[in-house]
Every structure is written in structure tokens, then in C-alpha cells.
Amino acid sequence: MDTHGRTKEEIFNILKERIVTLQYEPGKILNEIELSEEFEVSRTPIRTVFQQLEAVKLVSIVPRYGVQVATLDFLNIKKLFEVTKVLDPLATKLAVTRLTDDDRKKLREIVLTLETYDTTNNYQEAILLDEKFHKIVTKSCGNPWLIDILTDLHCQTERLWHYCDLYFSDMEIFTRTFRKIIEAFDKKDEQMAEQYAKEHIEDFVEKIKSALL
Numbered sequence: 630m631d632t633h634g635r636t637k638e639e640i641f642n643i644l645k646e647r648i649v650t651l652q653y654e655p656g657k658i659l660n661e662i663e664l665s666e667e668f669e670v671s672r673t674p675i676r677t678v679f680q681q682l683e684a685v686k687l688v689s690i691v692p693r694y695g696v697q698v699a700t701l702d703f704l705n706i707k708k709l710f711e712v713t714k715v716l717d718p719l720a721t722k723l724a725v726t727r728l729t730d731d732d733r734k735k736l737r738e739i740v741l742t743l744e745t746y747d748t749t750n751n752y753q754e755a756i757l758l759d760e761k762f763h764k765i766v767t768k769s770c771g772n773p774w775l776i777d778i779l780t781d782l783h784c785q786t787e788r789l790w791h792y793c794d795l796y797f798s799d800m801e802i803f804t805r806t807f808r809k810i811i812e813a814f815d816k817k818d819e820q821m822a823e824q825y826a827k828e829h830i831e832d833f834v835e836k837i838k839s840a841l842l
Contacts, residue, residue: 634670641678643668648687648698649788650753659688659696685781687788701792706837713782714830717763720779721810721826722819723770732765733814740807748797756790759803766810766826786833793837802832 813822
């Protein structure tokens with residue numbers, strides 16, 4: 630870190646958030662000099678952060694052209710969901726016997742809050758709560774490899790939520806399967822939890838098809 634500048638970790642998290650929340654739109658070119666000035670660091674840590682962002686497929690580093698925020702295309706998204714449809718339900722299944730009472734309480738509070746939201750006024754907040762729900766479940770799966778993989782994949786799915794906001798008309802896309810997943814957790818039913826975690830993704834995929842096709 631430079632004497633008065635941000636750490637590489639801080640810069641990475643800030644740029645990741647800007648990309649995921651579409652403050653940086655798909656295809657935008659990121660300027661190394663401007664960012665080094667903004668964060669009061671040399672260009673070297675900015676280059677390192679660009680490499681980290683490329684590793685999680687949020688940017689593309691194009692020689693002699695620059696660093697471009699990753700675009701969104703249906704073929705890539707389809708491949709993403711081929712993975713999440715397997716790994717998210719697996720993490721949910723593993724979490725059934727590992728979630729604490731406090732974790733389950735937090736999950737119920739998330740759903741209760743989502744049920745008070747509407748897509749016109751609270752869509753962005755709903756996305757954040759959706760991600761919070763997934764983080765609690767993923768953290769509780771007890772498999773560090775799975776946690777790392779899903780953390781990176783969820784950056785991509787959260788970005789899609791932001792991108793497709795016009796195509797969601799009610800909170801049922803969030804709450805219907807979340808209620809069922811919580812019920813499975815309360816019953817300690819692994820198969821039920823896995824099934825509804827898969828349905829949650831399938832509901833989202835159908836909406837994404839409407840948005841991007």
C-alpha cells in the first residue's frame with residue numbers, strides 16, 4: 630500500500646462492487662491512471678487488482694487496448710447456471726445440519742423484510758438481501774472449496790439481478806422458494822432444501838431468458 634492510499638484488497642472490493650452493481654456498465658473501459666489517482670496509489674497495485682478481477686471474470690484485459698468490464702451474453706450465462714444449478718443446491722443441502730439457530734433467525738428476518746418490499750421502490754435492496762441469504766447459507770456449508778467457488782459465482786449472478794431489474798414485477802421471485810428453503814432447514818430435510826435451492830435458480834433462469842433473449 631502507498632503511504633496514504635488504499636490497500637489492494639480495498640480497491641478490489643470497491644471495483645468489484647461497482648462492476649456488480651452496474652456503476653461500471655458492461656463494456657466500459659477502465660482507466661489505470663484515473664484509478665491510481667482516485668485511490669492515491671501507484672499504477673502497480675491497480676494492475677494487480679485488474680488481474681484479480683480478470684481471474685473472477687469481471688473484466689477482460691485486452692493487450693494494447695485496455696481493461697474492459699466483462700460483457701453479458703446468454704451463452705456465457707447459460708454456462709454459469711449449469712454450474713450454479715449443481716453447486717448452490719449442494720451448499721444448501723450441506724448447510725441443513727450446520728446452520729445455527731441465529732443463522733436460521735437471520736434467514737427468516739430476510740424473508741420477512743423481502744415480503745414488505747415492492748420491485749418499484751426496493752428492487753436494489755432486495756438484491757442485497759438475496760445475496761445476504763445466499764452468503765449465510767454458503768458460509769454454513771462447511772466446505773471451504775465450495776465457499777470460495779460460490780463466492781465468485783455469486784458476483785456474476787448478483788450482477789445479472791441488477792441488469793435485469795425491469796423484468797421482475799414482484800417479490801415472489803425472491804420469497805417463494807426462500808420460504809420453502811427455510812422450512813426445509815427447520816425440518817432438517819436435506820433433500821427438500823436441495824430441491825428448493827434448485828427451484829430458486831430455475832425461477833431466476835426463466836426470468837433471465839425473458840430479459841436477454
